[in-house]
Amino acid sequence: MEITTDIYLGDSKEQLKLLPSNSVDLIVTSPPYADQRKSTYGGIHHDKYVEWFLPISEQLLRVLKPTGMFVLNIKEKVVEGERNTYVIELILEMRRQGWLWTEEFIWHKKNCYPGKWPNRFRDAWERLLQFNKNRKFTMHQEEVMVPMGDWAQSRLKNLSETDRIRDNAKVGSGFGKNISNWLERDKAYPTNVLHLATECNNKNHSAAFPEELPEWFIKLFTTENDTVLDPFMGSGTTLFVANRMKRNSIGIDIVPEYCEMVKKRLKPVELFLLEPEAVYEII
Amino acid sequence: MEITTDIYLGDSKEQLKLLPSNSVDLIVTSPPYADQRKSTYGGIHHDKYVEWFLPISEQLLRVLKPTGMFVLNIKEKVVEGERNTYVIELILEMRRQGWLWTEEFIWHKKNCYPGKWPNRFRDAWERLLQFNKNRKFTMHQEEVMVPMGDWAQSRLKNLSETDRIRDNAKVGSGFGKNISNWLERDKAYPTNVLHLATECNNKNHSAAFPEELPEWFIKLFTTENDTVLDPFMGSGTTLFVANRMKRNSIGIDIVPEYCEMVKKRLKPVELFLLEPEAVYEII
DNA sequence: AGCTCTTATGAATCATTGA
């Protein structure tokens, strides 16, 4: 089956109206933060942020499949010495709109922005808000399992008598079966804290969105031939990752230069299929 | 100067009224979470949580000095497949009460509770909400600096010729000076993500509040002879740490057994002064 | 003392059973 990549130039609020209802499996995006990236996006004042975002999230709710999900990467900025409340207000408003606030993942940034202030430490985390349309959705947890650490190796080597007995009693089957159960236990399920580096090498786009981030959620929440949407495409990280992972993708951006650049970079698609997969780290 | 430790038995909302206004430098507490600890605290329903907490935070605002701060350890539970919104509603309500929401630290729990569910990962973080009365407050950042880890060492070992030349050019001095500059760089300022284990060894109290948590904030926000308050004392971790660090402290708890236990354990105070300090980890 | 190995145990979440 052919994998498609569609790029729309324009305002997300308007361009989203062109998409059919219930057609997208996963939305992953990092919208322009309040008062940030003024040169490219015009900058949304923090007092107007919720008001600005709600018409867009309304469209996102419409285009998303009932089993789909929406991952929103966002972090409130400091205004007059306080963390501003527009993000938590947005959560409350989106719930009124019909979204379910299923989970809040933490992106713990390995190499956060440097700096020093008299009454504030460096900000090393961002929110990854997971919203759903429906309580029922599918997670491919085994796709994002992480190495277990030292524990498993020593455990494996010294499989105790107690462990064998417990396992035997549970599955009620032969000994060999149990051993293989334990042997497969070299990986553990991750937690809701992601520990990833920020991307430093992307000079063309001001937002640092590492490939691992969309990759993790695409693995977790979609299968091949599903459709991934990023309504604030930027440099197109989400689209490239989706393409490499054989997911259809849709990107929207208001900046013509970004749309052109992504289109150009998408041409030699075949190359991406040969790239090694990213490695996740547990800490 | 004598260090005092006062323990009040009773409901925080009422007991706090006995304290004078503007008398506390730091409040650090971990209130009972919604629907938890029913056997000891009765359990507060998630729908009533904000309503229950606001009269207490009103008193806390009164007793806190203008330059003081309030660190609230809390995490919302899952209700019907969604993260419940009582915590973020509480933030909004406390701001209406007059609090400034200065920062949200993340406590990244090393050993989070195990378990597996079809559409949720293990919860490995909690909020540490910092509230202030005033924009002006003092942070003793150098008190909580952390060892730099491998980064500094490897940098040191592989100091390239370019680095040496550049360094020489910059400071305009001899080679030895530059090396010593690097050697002094063994500590770094922390970020707003704390990576601590949960306490497992406290048999008498169900809440896992590691000593490192209050210690970190006491170091950061107070000096000797300041006053620290924990309106939900529990097993008294905050008080013991404060005492060891020569801060006055006040604890309130509604459970008589906890008050008795803490009083008993506070008797041999001198012993605490000899204990080694906790070591923080940067990751 | 050091090292390895063993065991208990959580501020969790979900589905199911019982009142």
Added chain:
DNA sequence: GTCAATGATTCATAAGAGC
């Protein structure tokens, strides 16, 4: 029905035991 109680699931730590 609605609400409360129980069992199953699972992993990073620390304390304890053994050498």
